[in-house]
Amino acid sequence: MTYKAEIPYGAYWSTPFARWQGSFANLHSIEFAAHVAKLELAKRKIDPKTFDYGALGFSVPQKYSFYGLPWLTGMIGAGQAGGPTLMQACATGVRTLLAATQEIETGMATTALAINCDRTSNGPHLYYPNPRGPGGTGMAEDWVMDNFGCDPLGGHAMLQTAENVAKKHGIGTAEQHELVLRREEQYRQSLENDSAFLRRYMTLPFEVPAPNFKKTASTMAGDEGVSQSTVEGLAKLKPVMEGGSVTYGGQTHPADGNAAIVVTTREKARELSADPKIAVRLHGFGLARVPLAYMPEAMLPAAQRALAQAGKKVADMKAIKTHNPFAVNDLFFAKETGCELKTMNNYGCSLVWGHPQAPMGTRAIIELIEELALKGGGFGLFTGCAAGDTAMSVVLEVCDA
Numbered sequence: 001m002t003y004k005a006e007i008p009y010g011a012y013w014s015t016p017f018a019r020w021q022g023s024f025a026n027l028h029s030i031e032f033a034a035h036v037a038k039l040e041l042a043k044r045k046i047d048p049k050t051f052d053y054g055a056l057g058f059s060v061p062q063k064y065s066f067y068g069l070p071w072l073t074g075m076i077g078a079g080q081a082g083g084p085t086l087m088q089a090c091a092t093g094v095r096t097l098l099a100a101t102q103e104i105e106t107g108m109a110t111t112a113l114a115i116n117c118d119r120t121s122n123g124p125h126l127y128y129p130n131p132r133g134p135g136g137t138g139m140a141e142d143w144v145m146d147n148f149g150c151d152p153l154g155g156h157a158m159l160q161t162a163e164n165v166a167k168k169h170g171i172g173t174a175e176q177h178e179l180v181l182r183r184e185e186q187y188r189q190s191l192e193n194d195s196a197f198l199r200r201y202m203t204l205p206f207e208v209p210a211p212n213f214k215k216t217a218s219t220m221a222g223d224e225g226v227s228q229s230t231v232e233g234l235a236k237l238k239p240v241m242e243g244g245s246v247t248y249g250g251q252t253h254p255a256d257g258n259a260a261i262v263v264t265t266r267e268k269a270r271e272l273s274a275d276p277k278i279a280v281r282l283h284g285f286g287l288a289r290v291p292l293a294y295m296p297e298a299m300l301p302a303a304q305r306a307l308a309q310a311g312k313k314v315a316d317m318k319a320i321k322t323h324n325p326f327a328v329n330d331l332f333f334a335k336e337t338g339c340e341l342k343t344m345n346n347y348g349c350s351l352v353w354g355h356p357q358a359p360m361g362t363r364a365i366i367e368l369i370e371e372l373a374l375k376g377g378g379f380g381l382f383t384g385c386a387a388g389d390t391a392m393s394v395v396l397e398v399c400d401a
Contacts, residue, residue: 001309003282005104006266007369007396010274013040014259014363016198016206017354019225023208023218024256025121029062033117033258034075035213040203041076046262046272048078053109055099056085057092057116059357060123060143072115081113090323091287091386092116093259093361094394098285100263110265111272116358117258120144144254151387154292158387161295162251162326163244168294169332176250176327177234179341180351183324184229187348195222197347200370223353225253250327255354259362270401277401280369283379284310284395291389296329298391300336303383306393316379317395320344321368323360323384324351333383346371350384360384365394372398 015036018024024032033056041048056069064071068085083103088095093116100112123144130138149157165171190197195204202222210217229249237247262272270276286305290297299322307313314320314337322345324330330351334341345351347367350360361384368380377400383393 001283001311003101003105004266005101005263005282006269007280007282008262008264008269008272009278009280009373011044011046011262011272012201012260012366012369014202014359014366015257016202016204016220016223017255017257017356018220018223019354020121020254020256022121022224022256023220024119026211027119027209028211029058029060029117029119029256029258030065030072031075031213032209033115033260034072035209036258037076037115037260040260043203044274048076049080050111051078051081051113053100053103053112054078054081054083055096055112055114056083057087057096057358058118059087059089059092060118060120062119073113078113083112088392089387090325090355090357090360090384091390091392092358093365094285094382094392097261097263097362097365097394101282104263104265111268112263113260114263114362115258115260116362118356118358119256120254120356121256147387151293156293158295158325159240159246159251161293161389162246162328163241164293165296165332166245166328169335171245171328171331173239173245173247173250175331176245179327179330180229180234180250181231182342183345183349183351184227186346187226187352190347191222197370198222201366225255225354226352246326246328252325252351252355255356257356257359259359259366261362261366278373279399279401281397281399282394283312283397284308286393287390289388289390293389295385295387295389296326296332298385298389299323299329299333299383299393302391302393303381306381306383306395310395312379312395314339314381317381318375318378319346319368319371319380321364321380321382322349323364324349325355325385327351329385369396369398
């Protein structure tokens with residue numbers, strides 16, 4: 001199918017991503033997302049008053065995040081726009097895009113902002129009162145660390161899901177490390193010619209605001225904390241879990257950042273587009289869940305559902321991007337679909353530039369659009385797993401308007 005909603009070409013952006021406890025560690029993620037949105041909308045000459053809907057996604061709460069999307073749109077000068085605040089772990093980027101698309105599709109809105117932010121740095125330390133507990137003692141939770149380390153359904157860490165899939169499908173450490181080197185090589189393509197690819201959607205150098213957002217604290221040339229692996233260095237690493245195959249080199253790192261995509265009607269897209277001759281059309285979305293503790297497998301059925309809705313096959317895709325918190329993800333997906341492993345994730349992916357959860361998928365979708373534009377158009381797929389052994393996917397097309 002083809003949705004009536006479109007993404008105006010160029011009406012999207014992402015900050016660089018910073019490894020946790022780095023340059024963004026002390027910035028309130030929602031206020032930071034609003035700060036960036038105001039600047040990026042002005043740069044694109046998009047009036048915030050244009051929006052009549054928004055969807056805000058995050059996975060790590062911040063102070064006052066109860067007020068969610070209406071707070072953010074109020075801060076950017078779009079006080080007329082309301083909408084939900086959504087949380088679907090690493091699938092949040094696709095979820096907010098779908099929410100915006102559905103609102104346009106049903107005629108309930110004409111122009112929507114799907115905006116996602118997260119700060120894994122300095123995550124909340126929560127206390128849950130329990131007057132009936134021993135001595136009136138409640139329960140405590142370190143939001144980020146505890147949830148990385150334990151799925152309450154099975155009591156296992158996310159890393160265990162990668163190990164389960166690696167064991168089931170015969171994916172070894174050497175194979176994972178080889179792919180890491182390839183993904184880092186692809187990312188370096190985005191840095192060529194003074195980061196020409198990144199500059200297609202990212203403002204560089206990036207001015208990092210002070211926590212009060214009244215002055216610039218520092219500047220970033222690009223993503224911060226990206227690893228530069230070597231064959232020798234990876235070979236020295238031992239699996240994190242005894243008897244396992246996944247090393248620290250074969251998985252991503254937590255990060256901070258934000259990203260956003262504008263979604264609107266076909267007619268309005270021409271008005272807001274950086275190039276009215278280019279259309280970005282949405283054709284299919286997919287959601288899937290697999291058995292407990294096999295999270296990386298979920299990206300396959302989610303992709304299959306998005307492709308089915310679009311009436312397309314994997315072979316029809318001119319570009320494929322994935323969320324790959326583990327190298328295992330891409331190795332499994334390529335084996336199951338027959339995709340060319342080395343040409344997936346051109347220009348970068350979460351395995352390399354990090355994992356700030358909610359905005360991760362948004363940035364990947366933006367890069368998918370830009371890769372397709374460089375290739376002269378065509379269909380593209382993004383798919384990525386999320387906590388709870390789920391995944392979401394989207395199929396889109398870059399074509400002549």
